[in-house]
Amino acid sequence: MAAELPPYYFRTRENGAIVFRVEQENRMRRIEMDQIAVVNIRNGEVKPHGDRTLSIEDIAAIDTWMAERRRILSDRLVDDIRRTVDHLNQVTHWLQTKAEGDEVDAVTDDLLLAMHDLRSVLVRKRAERLQKSREG
Incomplete structure (x- = not known):
């Protein structure tokens, strides 16, 4: 028996995501992904796809994803900065010991x-x- 898929899929991009509703209950047992919105993480804008009206569940899932995505990006930035400090230390060592x-x-x-x-x-x-x- 296949694992239950999440009801939404977020295809991330540089400034947010394209949001799909995932449907796996059809006769052909295929996974259907229906685009429902585009999200801009920087300004919080959510644009429904086409003439679609987003449900309360859609909006709640998008809001939850945006909060989690912002946390992930913030954590990633701090990690990148800590790696930069490590890299600066490596550069210093290289300059002092090996650089011509x-x-x-x-x-x-x-x-x-x-x-x-x-x-x-x-x-x-x-x-x-x-x-x-x-x-x-």
Whole structure:
């Protein structure tokens, strides 16, 4: 006996998803996926597909998916930043132990500018947060 499929499928894309209702109860025992909406995760916009009107269940499933997707993307971003810190440490080790002079020259300006930009933003954000905590 086949496992029960979820009632909705979300085909993710860069800024959201295309939402399908999954139907597996037909005579041919085929899985049918009926597009019902397009979701923009950035602005929360949900556009029903064609002349369709979304049901309360559709809207609830979409809202649940959007909340979970935002959490996943947030977790992924933090993980990416932690990997960047690891990568910076690897670059530092490479520069210190293995890089030749021409290799150092090839990356120095780009690294210095990127690190200066990052440091400026980090210092400004921390100062703003400290200022708010002192005021509040």
